[in-house]
Amino acid sequence: MADIYINYGTDLQDMTFSLMEAAGIKNRLKPAMRIGIKPNLVVSRSADGGATTHPEIVEGIIRYIQAAGIHNIAILEGSWVGDNTQRAFNNCGYSELAKKYGVRLIDTKQDRSVKIKHDELLLNVCESALNVDYLINVPVLKGHCQTGMTCCIKNLKGCIPDSEKRRFHTMGLFKPIAALGNVLRPALHIVDSICGDLSFEEGGNPVTANRIMLGFDPVLLDSYGAQLMGFAPDEIEYLRLAKEYGAGEYADADTKILELNADNRPKTDIRQSSIIKKLSKHIEADGACSACFAALVYALDKTGGVQGERFKIGQGFKGKTCGGIGVGNCTAGCGSYVKGCPPKASDIVEWIKRKRGRIS
Numbered sequence: 001m002a003d004i005y006i007n008y009g010t011d012l013q014d015m016t017f018s019l020m021e022a023a024g025i026k027n028r029l030k031p032a033m034r035i036g037i038k039p040n041l042v043v044s045r046s047a048d049g050g051a052t053t054h055p056e057i058v059e060g061i062i063r064y065i066q067a068a069g070i071h072n073i074a075i076l077e078g079s080w081v082g083d084n085t086q087r088a089f090n091n092c093g094y095s096e097l098a099k100k101y102g103v104r105l106i107d108t109k110q111d112r113s114v115k116i117k118h119d120e121l122l123l124n125v126c127e128s129a130l131n132v133d134y135l136i137n138v139p140v141l142k143g144h145c146q147t148g149m150t151c152c153i154k155n156l157k158g159c160i161p162d163s164e165k166r167r168f169h170t171m172g173l174f175k176p177i178a179a180l181g182n183v184l185r186p187a188l189h190i191v192d193s194i195c196g197d198l199s200f201e202e203g204g205n206p207v208t209a210n211r212i213m214l215g216f217d218p219v220l221l222d223s224y225g226a227q228l229m230g231f232a233p234d235e236i237e238y239l240r241l242a243k244e245y246g247a248g249e250y251a252d253a254d255t256k257i258l259e260l261n262a263d264n265r266p267k268t269d270i271r272q273s274s275i276i277k278k279l280s281k282h283i284e285a286d287g288a289c290s291a292c293f294a295a296l297v298y299a300l301d302k303t304g305g306v307q308g309e310r311f312k313i314g315q316g317f318k319g320k321t322c323g324g325i326g327v328g329n330c331t332a333g334c335g336s337y338v339k340g341c342p343p344k345a346s347d348i349v350e351w352i353k354r355k356r357g358r359i360s
């Protein structure tokens, strides 16, 4: 059994179904179970903007669960304080999805809450998230202006009332988020890393990675996601605290990662926002896989790159000897390159820092 299952591609429903199959999720389900699915619908904007969970992924989950003979399924979410969940359900394709599969939609903003103690904190958590037998968290891996990044743990904020969301900010955000990640433990996490935003949770600058990940430990998945985005896990304060509280472990060299289709990664097809267009000027791409390209975009956004250098990336460089600097194993023929297939943005960031140190 792997710790993290990864699938690359553009057929999101089938990718999700295959991931669940590979991880043997059926063996963990029982016919009478009440299933809750928690996507990220923080705002009422379609998933291609990089903020919200693709409905096709949730559709893949529903199909898989119903094929296992389980039909008591609800999708639950509460958008951020400034938005309306029902509008998000409608605009993001979830109302249609619910109708098609006979699934209930629960707006957690309308829900009652239960007080749960975590050390010195008393957290209010929505009943609907607690009253299921199997909670499936379906976050988006993306940037966040206050916390650096958001994925599994922070997505659980949709399971608390609006008044509690406001209170979290008065409590400094990091501690209550980490505590929530420790008291509310979804059984399964399926991460939408299709085109998460570069730096804002409300989207606008999607970075295409065409990747879905599945795992059971939210700290493990978040720390792995942080590295994919160019962070060391300890740089994400709520993650450091969640680990300290015992919510899970960081991903490291011993983490077992199973890529279902490593040989069939789609090539990048970046919808370029102005920020990403600007960063792309530092890149010389030839047949780059989306996940590889995304790692480089995140690293360039964090570091600004190396002055006067363009990074070679992509399968077009495979087996070629060339000068300059490369990213990914395909560019092993460059004078110097960052290893990985795909590499993590955190490795590219470190590499750029070392390179700059040598230059200055």
Ligand code: SF4
Residues within 6 Å of the ligand: 265, 287, 288, 289, 291, 292, 313, 314, 315, 327, 328, 329, 330, 331, 340, 341, 342, 343
């Ligand atoms: S190193 Fe090459 S094959 Fe591997 S992810 Fe990057 S572009 Fe794709």
